[in-house]
Amino acid sequence: MNPPIYTLTSGTVPLVVSIPHGGAFLPEPYAGAMTPAAQIVADTDWHLARLYDFTHALGGSMLEANYSRYVIDLNRPASGESLYPGQTTTSLCPTETFRGEPLYGAPDQPSDADVATRVDTFWRPYHDALRAELERLRALHGHVLLWEAHSIASQLPRLFDGQLPDLNIGTFGGASCAPSVHEAAAASAAAMPFTSVVNGRFKGGYITRHYGQPEQGIHAVQLEMSQCIYMDETAPFGYREDLAAKIQPHLKHMVENVFAALPR
Numbered sequence: 001m002n003p004p005i006y007t008l009t010s011g012t013v014p015l016v017v018s019i020p021h022g023g024a025f026l027p028e029p030y031a032g033a034m035t036p037a038a039q040i041v042a043d044t045d046w047h048l049a050r051l052y053d054f055t056h057a058l059g060g061s062m063l064e065a066n067y068s069r070y071v072i073d074l075n076r077p078a079s080g081e082s083l084y085p086g087q088t089t090t091s092l093c094p095t096e097t098f099r100g101e102p103l104y105g106a107p108d109q110p111s112d113a114d115v116a117t118r119v120d121t122f123w124r125p126y127h128d129a130l131r132a133e134l135e136r137l138r139a140l141h142g143h144v145l146l147w148e149a150h151s152i153a154s155q156l157p158r159l160f161d162g163q164l165p166d167l168n169i170g171t172f173g174g175a176s177c178a179p180s181v182h183e184a185a186a187a188s189a190a191a192m193p194f195t196s197v198v199n200g201r202f203k204g205g206y207i208t209r210h211y212g213q214p215e216q217g218i219h220a221v222q223l224e225m226s227q228c229i230y231m232d233e234t235a236p237f238g239y240r241e242d243l244a245a246k247i248q249p250h251l252k253h254m255v256e257n258v259f260a261a262l263p264r
Helices: 054-058 112-141 179-190 206-211 241-260
Strands: 006-009 015-019 061-065 144-152 167-170 196-198 218-226
Touching: 006 112, 015 054, 015 112, 015 241, 054 061, 054 241, 061 112, 112 144, 112 206, 144 206, 144 241, 167 179, 179 196, 179 218, 179 241, 206 218, 218 241
Parallel strands: 015 061, 015 144, 144 218, 167 196
Antiparallel strands: 006 061, 167 218
């Protein structure tokens, strides 16, 4: 039996943690047409719901996708346009892994009709749920923080040079949130015993850019974490309790600080 498109746990305070790449499920018939490299789903943002489980104690909401980004990338616009023109990146319905390995055995997959079906089946339900949750909390509180939770392998030569900083904050150049929120995110990261950068290689994907409308009370911050600071970066991509115990308290404090910086 296939899982639901997403899992939503609704909270009471104006905080929404969105995990659009946390799913690893490949449904048929897509899985049957995919390569062995695809079956590993290596580019999943592994274990983030576990790492961010403090969200529930804070009273926040969490929205997590259950299907792999290889089916459709929920952090890309439905039109398929590139968010990083001129740079190597993956598409709305990817055809290759971050390392350049083909996802399909046939070069003509997925078809345009298939992409349209995936948008209707997977992309729209997630975004409908995210929009509704943001609007619900904004109506109650006036302002709401959207925290876009992501993670990625620390070294991917096809996508970026060298090793990524541990914490990669994106606020679309400061446009996706109020200055106080942007400054709190940057200051919190700088105070941690981890390397960090603000609006570097990852400035924020579609969700951060589209929903981050501070003048309308929605403040979006994306955090792309290097996976080496909390898990094994090789299959089977295990969660490392010893590493996670070092980053999780700092991560919670960071979210709390940024949340406290919301306009009231």
